[in-house]
Ligand code: PMP
């Protein structure tokens with residue numbers, strides 16, 4: 012067969028998790044918690060199963076969950092999406108992203124992505140028959156480079172995909188940056204696909220700037236988020252999309268044929284659990300403590316820590332280590348770290364189409380304190 016995605020192999024997250032298991036390494040590679048979600052949420056699933064919520068829910072998601080999502084977004088960001096026509100429950104953010112791209116981007120269009128970026132963006136654009144236009148974030152700081160974005164816009168530019176808080180670099184857009192994007196898009200018809208899956212993991216008193224907090228941007232945006240990150244249940248694969256009704260109408264045309272709908276009991280459980288805002292309001296403090304513990308522990312190593320303003324990822328620059336280690340490419344370094352040190356990491360190069368090496372690896376700190384301590388002991392012993 013002629014491949015639709017000739018450049019694509021197995022994702023780095025799957026590869027590194029398998030290697031971590033094989034080597035008995037502490038897995039700080041693939042981003043997922045090694046602890047369970049709230050027992051109240053688990054009980055809510057059992058209650059939903061017992062209540063017989065086991066057949067197809069509505070295509071767009073159960074009304075109670077769409078209403079809970081709309082209420083949360085309005086309370087936090089100030090924009091009211093109509094749950095009937097502007098909110099859809101998805102099978103995680105991954106399905107939301109590819110569905111948004113397939114629904115709104117036409118063959119021959121261009122879609123701007125800011126590198127490094129999450130690995131599903133490029134294949135989603137390619138499968139839509141469109142062309143990904145890669146604009147690097149500013150070297151060193153990984154902040155958006157608006158001159159470079161402006162230069163990348165052509166009459167074919169249909170959309171720009173933005174992710175804040177940012178996987179893998181942990182940067183969080185500022186209000187000034189969000190305003191610059193709004194100014195830049197104002198004279199165009201370009202859509203904004205806004206990946207906000209780490210919306211509740213922002214540190215040091217900073218605020219997450221959702222597109223829903225910016226009326227002008229909200230009018231041209233598809234907001235994407237995921238319960239997997241927010242409630243420590245990445246394996247549930249439930250997320251949501253919010254967008255103005257005309258965009259959502261197109262989104263739903265594709266959604267109904269690539270997944271139709273999302274499992275019923277989890278939707279009931281999430282709708283009930285969302286009534287309490289505490290779990291998501293407290294998530295930032297919960298992860299900031301882990302970030303601080305992890306960063307303090309790494310301070311005794313030869314790794315240089317990049318800033319971590321948000322997400323549950325800490326990136327490290329290993330160029331200051333012993334020459335035989337510092338000279339390894341990122342993929343080789345991460346393999347060495349997994350096999351020889353017993354800690355799995357993700358090479359930053361996996362988030363670039365050209366696989367460029369910058370001697371940076373990403374570590375996930377969404378782990379029990381004991382897990383982080385074990386990883387830190389191993390890292391401090393060798394680095
Ligand atoms: N976008 C980003 C930036 C992510 O990091 C992830 C998950 N790691 C996703 C999307 C996908 O989220 P989900 O698991 O809900 O599909």
Ligand code: GLN
Nearest residue numbers: 022024025040041042178
């Ligand atoms: N988003 C997670 C990460 O960045 C992994 C998700 C996946 O395995 N596809 O690590």
